[in-house]
Each structure stands twice: as C-alpha cells, then as structure tokens.
Amino acid sequence: MKFYFESINEIFFMGGHGIYVWIVVIVLFTTLLLLILNFALRINRLVKEIKTFSQIKDN
Amino acid sequence: MIKVNNLSFSVNNKKLFHNLSFAISEGELIRISGSNGSGKTTLLKIMLGITPPKKGFIEKEFSFGEKEFEFLGHKNGLKTYLSVKDNLYLMDLKLNDKNLKVLNDLSLLDLMSETVGNLSYGQQKKLALARVILSKARLILLDEPFVGLDDDSKKLLEKFLFNHIKTGKSAVITSHIDIDLPYSEICLDD
Amino acid sequence: MLKKFFHQFASPKSYFRIATKIQNPFLLIFVLLYVFALAWGLLFTPEDYIQGNSYRIIFMHVPASFVSQILFLIMAFCSVIFLVWRLKLSIYVAKSIAPIGAAVTFFALFSGSIWGIPTWGTWWQWDARITSTLILLIMYLGLISLHSSFNNYEKADRFFAIIVLAGVINIPIIKKSVDWWSTLHQSASITLTDAPSIDPLMLAPLFLSIFSFFGLIMGIVILSSRYEILLREQSKSWVKSL
Amino acid sequence: MIRLFFKELFKMVRQLRSWLGPLSVFVLILVAFPLTQDIDTKFSHQTTFSFLWIISLLVIMLSTEKVFLEDFDDGSMEQHLLKSYNFSDYVSxxxxxxFLLIGIPLSCMSWLFLQSAVAMTNLNLVSLLSFLLSNFIFINFCFFGNAVSLKRGSLLGLLIITPLLFPVLIILGKMLSAALLGLDYSNFLLLLLGCSLISGPLMPFVISYILKIHLE
Structure with a gap:
C-alpha cells in the first residue's frame, strides 16, 4: 500500500476529476447520516411517547 | 344452523371481541347489538366468510353460495345510474305476479322506470330489501335494515321477518332500533 | 416443530432485545471498515490510465448498486416467509428495508450520473442497466407509498408482500428485456460489467468496500426494523415495560 | 358465466362516460398529434407506432380508473363474492x-389512423393484430393495478403496473423494427400472443384474490 498523492492540493483536484469524486463522497455520507439519524431520532421519540402514555394510564 | 366457537377478532392490535360463542338454530332471530365501532358489521362479515377471524371457527350446516342465504349490508348494492327495472334485472329478479305484488307493497311499483339515483334514501333501501324479501333463503343477514325506513315499511319488514322465522328459517340483524319481535340478543360491548 | 421454533426464536420481542444489543457495535465496526476501505480506494490506489482519477467513484457506486439489488432480494425473501408462515417479524423487517433501499438506489443512480459526466460526457444514458435501476427506484417508492396508503396494517402487510414478490419476479424480466431492447438502438459506450481487467491493487479495496457497505446498510436495517417493531407493537406489554 | 358477462356489458353500455369518454379523448389526441407537425412532413413509422401504443395505454388507464371502485362503493362487489359462481368469473x-367496448374500438381507430398517417404496404393485418393483442394485455394489467389501488387513486396502481408493461412495449418495438427491416417478425407476434394467453386466464384469479383482501 502506497500513498498515491503528493500534496493536499492534488488530493483535492485529482487532476480535474476531484470535484466529481468529492461530491459523491459528500452525498454518500449525508445520505447515510440522514438515514441513521432519522431512524435513531424516531426511535427515541417513540420510546418517550410510549413511556409518557403508559405513565398517564397508570396514574 | 350455524355455530360460532370462541371467535376473536382485532384490528391493528385493538380487540373488537374476544372468545365469542353462540349458535343460531332454526326459526331463531338473533339481534347483534353494541355501541359504535364494537364490531357488529365485522361479526356479520366473519359469519359470511368474507373476513377471516383471528381465532376460533364457524361451523355451518350448508356452504355459503348456494342461494341458502341472503345478505344486505350498509351499502345497498344498487346502481344509481340505472332504473329500478334494470336494477331488478341485475339482481336476477323476474317480474312475475308474486314479485310485483311485493314491490307494490313496498310502494315501488310506480317508480319502476325511475333512475335509482333520483330516489330517496328510504326508497333505495326498500329496493335493496326487496331482493332479500323475494329470496327463498334459509338464513338472512341484515346490517341495520331499519335505518331510513318509514313506519309502514318498518312494519312490513317486521312482518316479513316474523313470517320468515315462523317457517323455520333464521335471521341475523344488527340494529339500534327496537323491534317488536321475539329475538335473542348478542351484545358486543364488554 | 419448525413453526414453533420460529415463533419462539423470531418473535419481535427477542429480536428487539438482540438487535438493541448488537446494533451499535455492528454499526461502528462497519462504518470504520467502510471508511477504511474508502480511504484505501480513494487515496492509496494508483490512477486508472483510461478514466483518470474519476474511476475512484467505483468504490462508492458499485457497492451501492450491488446492495440496492440485494436489499430487494432480502425483502422478497422476508415476504415469502411472511406469506407462508405468517411470521410478523419478517414483514416488519421487509417494510423497514424499503426506505433504505430507495435511498441506496437513489445514491447508486446519482453516483453513476456524476461518474458519467467525465467518462461518457453525459450524465444520463438510456442503457439497460441504468434504466432497470431507475425502475428499481420507482418500485421502492411505489412500495413505500403502497404501505402508507392503508389504514389497516394487516391488509397493508399482505399487499406489500404480494407486490414485493411481483416486483422480484419482474426484475429479471425487465433486466432481460431492457438488455434486449438496448442492443438494437446503440451499444453503451462503456458498460460497467466488463471493466478493463481490474488491477488487483484496485480489486482488493473494491471487495472490501462492497462487503463493508453491505454490513453498514444491514446495520441501518437493524436500526430501522427496531423502529418498525416499536411502532407496530406499541400496545404490547413488553414494549411498555422497556 | 355468460349471463354475468351480459350483465356487466349492460351496466357498461348504459354508463356512457365509462367508455365513450375515453374513446373521445383518444380521438382528440389523434387530432392533436398532426397539428403539431407541418402539413407536408410525413410521419415516420417508428414514431407513429410508439405514439399510438403509449396513447392507447394512457387511455386504457384513464378508462379503467374506477372500474372496481364503483362496485366496491355501492356494495355490489360483496354480493358478487357471496354468489354461487366463482368470484374470478365476475372479474373476467x-x-x-x-375489451369489447374499449379495447377493440381503440385498436380499430389506431389502425385507421395508421392508414391515414403512413403508407402501409405489408403491415396491415399484423398492425391490427398487434394493436388488439397489446390492448388486451394493457387492459388486463390496468385492471390489476386498479384492483391494487382500489380506493387510493390511480397513481399507486400506475406505479405498480407500468414496470410490468415495459417488456410488452419492448416486444412491440422490436417487432416493428424487425418488420420495417423486412425481417421475420412472427416470433415477436407469437411472444405477444403468448403474453396475452397467459395474462388472459391468469389475471382474473390474481385480481379476485386482491379484491377479496380489500373486501375483508
């Protein structure tokens, strides 16, 4: 395994193709992050709701 | 005639009824009562075999679909853009003397070529009831048959049900309205 | 016997327990693995001599399009189990896969389009693979809207399972027919299938990225199926005592 | 079975808007299509055919939008389910x-339009046959989609059936280009015939199963 690029500038531009690669990377990670956050937040909210509802019912 | 054993049903985890058992014998009128949303219509549909029950089973002496029974739900099964006559044709009812006499009793005879959409709710209900009344079914199931009927028609239907039971046939109805007939009641409220 | 075993082992309750336990470590491992695979692919492999650096999108595009199809197969498998054994858990899982599948398919299409700009000179081509992937996306979206349009969950579940099965039978047919269709008009300038014999230096990170992306998506599936179970079993006593 | 068929036909004939409306829409679109072209441009075969297929598909979708909804809403579907005949007979x-009231007129009108738009020499009978078969398949699948999305508007059914119809459209296109090149197209025609022979008897069972779930 050998590091291919020589400078940070080169990592960024990748010979003119860098913009395509990095756009895809950004979209990929936002998609994954949105998916995970979306479901995690939904679960949290639902658990809270169920807890408050059952407390109200118990009292 | 029909035996219902340990019937349970629920929608979206909401229980409608649980461990319901009863039997319908010949010459019996059963009235299913209960508050709104207690599952009266669903029970009828389970007995008809349209909806499968969650638990329990139903024993039938005959199989449905052999002209042994007749059902009328909330919806009348009428085509509003056709005339009364055409609707009778779709119901497979012949216009012979006996049938015409019953239609006359229901005061539908003058309306034969009227479009059903122009009739009042009660008149449409009567037309739908004509199918039940004119059938020779051994068991009839009616969902809220008295809603929207005037006094004369109500009496007529009661008389028909009375005669129907007297000849050893059975009927199941759901109704909010009290009726002057001997019946056994099944209450779906807890 | 088998049925009883299934009912005990695969009850939503025990699945939920296990899923809660393994979810976070599972996600963490595969996220790290995927980031590692991406870094390897993006920074530590040599440039492709035809396509230049833009070929590095392969490490995101190929896993996504692979997983988008595998997810549909998993969904179909779950639907069969649901229809045959009436196992509720399987339809919960199948339903929770649908939005994830849609997102992954969308990403596959998107990354493919971006990749197309430098290599083909166009972001879209009506070639067989792209068209059938687009149809796959539409099917995912259709399934989501199908399930949400029913009030009665049980009916919705059964329709969902039936349509998934219709879809999974449909996919090879579409693939075949679309392949057939595209040969007549024009041949795609670069098909993704026969890439110019991939260098082993690139192949290793590619396989690693496919594997780890699959694991990552399965982690998200576990997450979303937990949500689905909570939503659907709200009234059960074990959920209330959580 | 035959009695049932006459009853359905009777209901449909009496409800003019369910079949005359879509047919008039079809004619209007046929009129609109040449208006967008210069008077002396000749239509190409490929474009005209694709146009006719897609328009037929859309018109059939339009006309079948509420076929089951009406019976479902007024309760006569329940009655059909409880009768002594098979429920699938009602569907077929x-x-x-x-097909009699919409599919066949559509095919004939498409064929007539074709006669006026492009000079046909050797494709007369085949094009009529292909229109008939494709419309039959379209109607079957549209009924299927309609049964799935019974009460939820036609969008849902459309999403489900359109992918199913892509292979049929592709076969049609392949058949046409083979015929235009003077090649043997009979195998495509047979494929189309096979599709309609499979979907014809099979679809009513699938549709009736779906409708039964809706009625529960």
Missing part, C-alpha cells in the same frame, strides 16, 4: 366487456 366478465 368485467375484463371481457371492457
């Missing part, structure tokens, strides 16, 4: 009657 009666 509906399919057959709408």
């Amino acid at each position: 009666a509906k399919v057959t009657s709408s």
